[in-house]
């Protein structure tokens with residue numbers, strides 16, 4: 001694939017991930033980070049992990065390498081609901097509480 005083709009594919013993956021995250025946020029009554037730069041960093045990290053590991057590992061947490069344990073850090077991770085209710089956002093600053 002040429003460079004342009006690769007770029008287009010990458011953007012399509014990011015668009016799809018963004019749509020997925022938006023859909024989940026809406027379903028929960030949350031919003032996504034309104035800082036575009038921070039948001040796209042997390043989205044890119046998720047796309048990268050999906051490609052590399054076949055799993056949506058959290059881009060802001062360390063994997064243990066143990067698949068069973070690392071289920072806890074697949075987005076949306078085991079911790080995000082507590083973090084959002086306590087801090088107003090998840091550790092990665094992807095999902096935000098509204099209001």
Ligand code: SF4
Pocket residue numbers: 042057058059060073074075076077078079080090091092093094095
């Ligand atoms: S901290 Fe946020 S972005 Fe990271 S896995 Fe949890 S919900 Fe997803």
